[in-house]
Amino acid sequence: MTGRRGGRPLVPAYLSTGGVARPSRPHLERLSVLTAVGGATPAGLPAAQLALLDVLDDGSLTVVEAAALLELPVSALRVLAGDLIDRNLVLARAPIPPAERFDPDLLKRVADGLRALKH
Template sequence: MTGRRSGRPLVPAYLSTGGVARPSRNSLERLSVLTGGAGPVPASLPAAQQNLLRTLDGGSLTVVETAALLELPVSAVRVLAADLTDQGLVSARPPVPFAAKPDSDLLKRVADGLRALKL
């Protein structure tokens, strides 16, 4: 979308979703990872969905990263991505969970072992 001098888009974001306000699935979070399909982009899709597929282009991005690249609100990208997931054109997986803190005793033993190798 091309913006005006005030920075506001010429077309409201809800028009990119066809007026749909909520995604068809609630499993898409801000950090959910979207992966595009390897096939060609169907010409029958709305322009916003075609842009989303081109942005993914066989790679993976989070919902937030995709929204930033498309210059759309995260809520609009969630709606678009949910629809494409329902059609089988995009796969979505939950965000990677935070790793557990390593045992401090184990880290100390590893550091001591590395220091012993250095000598």
């Protein structure tokens, strides 16, 4: 979690996850949105999970944003988030899907209608 300028982190990512390599929630994507549930934090949580809850305290973040703030690989953050989701301390929702492509014909008709109103 703590890094050196221009070098490797002082704490390897696998230590922040307790040696766990795979998340308990494989569907957790890079753009999944994480939100802390709030309430009392249970005692005995690892420092990395406490840090994740801390960054989520002010609102919601995507997995990749939280990973960047904590200076962890996305894979490690997915493990941490999955454990917090299992403990009902964090909620996750799927990423917002990209908007469908607009219909150029519809835009042309709207523009033609607006020009007709102008005259």
